[in-house]
Amino acid sequence: MPDLLNPADPGFARDPYPYYARLRARGPAARVQLANGTHAWLVTGYEQARAVLADARFSNVPPAAAGRPKPDSPAQRARGCLARHMLNSDAPDHVRLRRLTTAAFTPRRVDALRPRIERLADGLVAELSGRLEREGTADLVDAFAFPLPVLVIGEVLGVPEADRADLREWTYRVGSPADALAQGAVDEAWTRLHAYFTTLIGNKRRAPGDDLFSALVHDASEGGLDDGELLAMAFLLLFAGYETTMNLLASASLLLLTHAGEAAAALRGGDAYWDAVTEETLRHASPLEGTTWRRTTERVDLGGGTVIPAEDSVLVVLAAANRDPGHFPSPDDFRPARYLTGAGRPAPHLAFGHGPHFCLGSRLARLEAAVALPRLFGALPGMGLAADPAGLPYRPGLLVRGPRRLPVR
Template sequence: MPQPLNPADPAFARDPFPYYARLRTQGPAARVALANGSDAWLVTGYRQAREVLADPRFSNVPPQGAGRPKPDSAAQRARALLARHMLNSDAPDHIRLRRLTVAAFTPRRVDALRPRIAHLAAGLVDGLAGRLDRDGIADLVDAFAFPLPVLVIGEVLGVPEEDRAALRDWTYRVGSPADALEPGAVDAAWQQLYAYFAALIERKRRTPGEDLFSTLVQDAGEGGLDDAELLAMAFLLLFAGYETTMNLLASAALLLLTHPGQLALARRGGEERWAAVVEEVLRHASPLEGTTWRRTVEPVDLGGGTEIPAEASVLVVLAAANRDPEHFPAPDDFRPERYLGGPDRAAPHAAFGHGPHFCLGARLARLEAAVALPLLFDRLPELSLAAGPAELPYRPGLLVRGPRSLPVRNVG
């Protein structure tokens, strides 16, 4: 196997793509030693990624004892309970859990959020402009890319706005490798999330609203969610509801600021060009670096001499699949035109996964970016980076990916 992979390494987090390109030369999947002492099979090819994500021989139920052994504790029990969400389940449980939430993300309901998203985004851009006028430099992640999806998903789910800062900190910690944080930080975050969601669900029972959490709590009868499933669903929908879009917005802003020609084309090109920008950002800078972990329920032959044994841990690396040169010419180049209409349109990217676990919030994430990015750059056309791209810290780990901060200034 190659040298152990350390997802907490800042250099790897900033640019994992050369590593994934080397893995891809080894075949459809490569067995990799991890810095935590375990090993896993990483799937890096586009075709193989889609096949694995649709193959029931790869179970979403996490393998027993994956990673470092963890002694029993309150934090470990909280982690185990919150991890019982639908991304970690197979049919028929997955079908039941997904059915209970899919109604909140229908095209009609998502598209109806456009005016509200535009209103929220405009207010945040005005606030960002005020910070820049006052301080000269502002963090685009803190001022724009983080609060917009949190406000939107908070309205959909019924999470109070005043809780967003604490929730961001807790979900950041549970999504990061323990090696990247101070000792005990991850365990504390799992306990804090558990306590928060338990209290939120009790509030929804006493005083329900029109939000999705209230609906799920009130529908907890036959075929509904039990208390443990409610807690896990609350965690999943909040975490997935803002993490992907936050990283999409931050990465889009970074790519456009470092590709001024593409920014100029987007500003002149209207909705079609902005839609192409969003798709290319999703491909080029996948906000979800990898899927949730899978395990093989039997030996699986992926072809090319690669057979994954039964009970192996498997990670489909979406970020690597989206840069597979067999399906995306010049995969490391940022070229939004590859997603404009016509016969040369690129293959669909895998940023939102594939198969039965395809991301429920894909349409909402696309809509938020398509609405917010033009507002940002029309209001602040002279925006520029206030730090070198190579200096930016990135989110560590193999699950989500994006700049943790993005300092900008307005040169106008």
């Protein structure tokens, strides 16, 4: 067990699971030292993760001095503004903020997006096929896993397609440990994001469209969101709307490319097997590695001799909970069949969280995977990896996880 946890370490990013398994063996939660000089409790057991996520004693409101101390600056003020989103709030503010966005993600509205998602996926598969014929190789993340969800959420939210590359770069930076990037890169990204969403919201006020951002701007004039909350909501919905689905599609593709038997079974098995592939990917390669940070509002006894003092930082590690051998037999194996009807009821995975902060976009993410994966592998059955999977770079950090590049031929 290393003395400290460095989320920016490429080796840890590529395979954090042995570390989490050793941590879980120490108890339901363990206090670890982070590379930024702070300490935190990491919750890695399945039952304890569910309990913490549903327990109001674990507040989502960050402490005033969380993380490494930083001087006041325009970037820090921008970060503070954009961090006022609903994942960093408790009831009653969380209930109010969530209510304003729930209508955009009802089953009826999400399911109505299927024809558009099908057209987008077909177009991207055709472009990828053409690129492979012309160039021999392509990056599946850049060519497929990223553009599909960003185009979909862009349409839902009202974000221009031309802005997607810049937004991807900025959100990548703010979701990564600063130590993994060039000096100043994270601060620049927070400043750029704040300026971008300020401009976008101004445009929606002047010329609203049929999209969620326009609706939220309209609601703000009726007391729904103040200007700071509006900026934070715009950032959260964009970041959460594509980042997790991009990692789901990339991780599922990598798993199928390295498990040829499962890819063949999915192509034979139809919709039910593809749904099982999606659920097993969500469990086995959780696109959200951890939740947002929480803090204890009082002393909490988690059982097993683990007592967390008041005002301590806590991170629920979804990726670790989803590989708890007490709830998932052979947790490190990729076995989609465990999610097939009649295969026995596996424990519900925690890839979308649990409790009041359960992911609003879970249905949309599942729909995109259900549409995209069979089209991709059905159209390109001979597609294979063009790099050693053991050397693929992964997204650093403790928030989101997935391969940064996925070369295929």
